[in-house]
Amino acid sequence: MADILHRIGIEHSSPEQVYDALTTIDGLAAWWTEDTTGSTESGGVIRFRFGPAGGFDMLVERLEPGRLVRWRVVDGPPEWIGTHVQFDLRRDGDFTIVMFTHEGWREPVEFMHHCSTRWGTYLMSLKQLIDTGTGAPDPHAVVVSNWR
Secondary structure, rough: OOEEEEEEEEEOOOHHHHHHHHHHHHEEEEHOOOOEEEEEOOOEEEEOOOOHEEEEEEEEEEEOOOEEEEEEEEEOOOOOOOOEEEEEEEEOOOOEEEEEEEEEEEEOHOOOOHHHHHHHHHHHHHHHOEEEEEEEEOOOOOOOOOOO
């Protein structure tokens, strides 16, 4: 198994602010993809769509306000199905630290490399949203390759 791992720090923010951006439709649509629908409650399914590239459905598995968000991929590309996406949040001085994991990839295929880069750009969009009030979600995200 292989995992995608990232860490970002968001200055002058609180874990609760970041948690809200991860657990509301409006928050998610402001940094990941504007085409976000579904239920963000525990046990709910959130649908994320990315134009012609398709998308993913995430089952909300675990929520700990201001601390943790965990999803399981229940629909999308075969490489994603059954993997888990987790955001661990903590305060460190003036920063909220986001420890990101997309775990359970069966093997580190080329698509995983692409997704790692995409996750990095979207996590920077999350940081930008908290810093400035405006993120760069799909379809406004930076294009990183021919896979978008």
